[in-house]
Amino acid sequence: MSIQSQVAYSTERANRYIAENKGIVNPLYRNRYHASPPVGWMNDPNGFVQYQGAYHLFYQFHPYDAKWGPMHWGHMKSTDLIHWEDLPVALAPDQAYDRFGCFSGSAIERDGKLYLLYTGVTEADEEGVHHQVQCLAVSEDGLHFDKVQQNPVIPIAALPEDASQIDFRDPKVFEHEGMYYTVIASKASDETGQILLYQSEDLVEWEFASVFLKGTKEQGIMWECPDFFQLDGKDCLIFSPMQWPQDGDDYQNLNSSVLAVGEVDWTTKQFQPASYQELDHGLDYYAPQSLEDDKGRRICIGWMQMWGRDFPTDTLGHGWTGSMTIPRELKWVDGQLKQYPIGIEAKLVQQGENSRIITLEDAKETIPGIEGDCGLLTLKVDTSELDNLNIYLRENENERTVVSFNKEKNELGIDRSTSGIELKGEEATPPVSRKVTLAGDRDYLELAIYLDHSSVEVFERNGEAVMTANVYPTEEATGISFECSGKAVFEEATFTPFV
Template identity: 50%
Template sequence: MVLLKMFVIPQILIYLTIQQSSCAPRSSDLTIERANEFITQNKNNVKQTYRLKYHAMAPIGWINDPNGFIYFRGEYHLFYQYNPYSAVWDTMHWGHAKSKDLVHWEELPVALAPDQIYDTDGVFSGSAIEKDGKLYVMYTGNNPNGQVQCIAVSEDGIHFEKVSENPVLDASDLPSNAQPQDFRDPKVFKRGDLYYVVTVSKTVNETGQVLLYQSADLINWEFKSILLEGTKEQGIMWECPDLFELESKDVLILSAIQMARSGNDYHNIDSVIEFIGEVDWNEGKMKVESIKELDHGHDFYATQSLLDDKDRRIVIAWMNMWGRTFPTAILNQGWTGAMTLPRELHLKNGYLTQTPIAEIANALQHVTEFKDVTLIDQSGEFNQVAGEVGMLDLVVNLEEAKLFKIELRANENERTILSYDNESKELTIDRTNSGVYIAGGENPPVNARKIEVPQENNELSLQIFLDQSSLEIFVNGGLETLTTTIYPTEERSEIILFYSEGKTVIKSLKFSKIVL
């Protein structure tokens, strides 16, 4: 079977043809047993060139949205949209992994397969909740008649049984302005004695909206309200809603398809948006006080969060983006997709901040440190500050600088450039010459992303996590983040080069290897 993807770039029409595995079964054979057998037989054939070292991934095949992210019986469980049979998107299963620390992940058997009439075209995204000691997952069943919401239950957190009452929500439960073909991504939670779920639907006017339902038992649901309606500028459809309370505010995070560009914001075809405000639970309506793009890099989508036993709100996202070519599929690596580093959320000045989970510090080794180094119209390297996998943490004083730049994962011909313009106060990540070219449908197609970042006392702090094919940049303590995938083609691409136009004082610099 051949999957044809088309990307439209001004004056250029790019057709990408990917040959899928001949081992892919017929739709009638899409069972959990068949999927697990295929994984066992083929996962050792996956190429390791760009495989990530400390991020959650599938053993083989394609993954996208994180699903069912939950802390259950002392461990973190992460499910995900999964096609084990090929490195391109196809009929979705739920893959599954668990971790004790959000850094070391253990592969588990496939949790759900599209083996029922109501989910025959895919077990789409959803969430998890604990009830009476059991793990319940609520997911979208995709079928030729539309999208419906379904429940599966597990005694051990690994093996699931779909309930006989499925689907528990269907087209008859939608408001009159909703399209049943686009009704998905339930995120379930408990408040007081009731269970609630937020889902999304496309309206008849081609905009997104978040729907709110309530239940006493997770099986019988009642439509509560349209929690929030989108505008034309906020995309033609919303996905992956997540509603939670954080530091006395209500937070709604969702992913918007074709969000309109605004300045430096929303430059990917699809974007993740945070809405901060208050929910009136009697009316089931959200009053929004602030709106912001959650991550300004190239590859961050479909977030989902959990609350753990330490009362931390932790979010994770798919570290790719729709509307792009996927280098690992093109290069026949046997896999596509990974998750971001999990991040702890807080509020500051009315907006979300993201910081890497504290547990990653336990994986930092071979630390190299420098202090109070001055660069004046020059470039330079630091001894032992180099590598493909590690963490770079630095604070720079830019009072007398015009431009400060870091070249990451550099070699003779390739590099990814992170630069700060002290006049415009803009931070830019540019992967134009990072390696394998990534084509996309953005108009215009730009392989750089930028964000305005004010300084604090003329200082800029950067925490940069490097993995085999990813960069995650936390700016000024997580006030901003930029997440990007890169695919260098040279055998070694470990150089980290620093450059200053004008005078830059590197107050502190620390480079650590990340070793699991």
């Protein structure tokens, strides 16, 4: 019998542990305006939903260690998507059908109640196999959840023939024309990813509807964390494939987050993709989940880490690991996806924009008033006579993170090779830099760069291109400087610290 099967996990035990230990975590790398766990380990966002006037974010949570472990559901809420209030743990692995983990899932409101649909990892069967099944918990107050007696509501018996019983997870529930549906990640017998679709009238009794989308050998070995929604009249499916092959500058990480755009044939209940694109061209972005709020905004948030790499806050014994990205509003503008960062601007202390134009030519300079390690750097640069521009962030004498622009190649890049602690991983070559080719010519470069204590998020032109990376300087690193070959004319350069 394993150690885990002997441990009596419960939400009460988890909440006591958090109360006793949250005050002793090391805050050195804790982000200020990104959702992070009070203690322990955080990964995938779960149950991202608006309920009773607040945004609720659940997440994969191991409270007892800064490493991945027996999965619970942590819980926090916010009214502005920037300040998060920790709430009691929502789910613990305390039943036979979820004894080895309450894995990822989603939330939906029905008749004033909040329903959580999640993956339970079962106790081992006679052959020592842990199956993955789908389970349901319900709350009348959004704080305390009861697992339904009918669990698992989607057992392994409901799987189609060509689907793994141990890779069947991450249900994302939605409503369409009076029927509830959920997309669930699955692995087929040929070691490819696929998305299954189930339907229900009441969220309790479910039936298999279709293989919603089947992957190919060229599209990774397993797809995780699917999310289906309509955006500006387009049918969209987000998923996170493992080992999607590299394609030029795209899919450079071991695991990726992909947006497929197409159309659902609701007669066959199958998704017909027309295009695929990577959502974030940085180094740390996985398992995004979205909601539609009462303002009609499609808001997406992702895990700001990557599997198979070092986690310095664990290695250093800081007692916590993991953060979420800034929430982003997704929109189609002139046929292009834009990801607008939301929430933070209202909470920044405005220092005043530079009223004068600053010109650099074949030089490396600082700009007065532009420095800091936690805030928003906004730039608008005339690049008509520029060759290359390097922006040095979190800079000290020995360390820096570099955001670069190559005018001839029209490439935006990020490089953390000298940012501080080296982040090694399963990749043959340590992941230190990425780049993306921008759409159209750029006589003006417009950047919004969000800095926090261990993260950099770069948004180009309101999110036509986005690059996210974790960084861990080993010394104080608040410097920001600019280096160019050719002429860079800064029509706007503002740093607004978060306080």
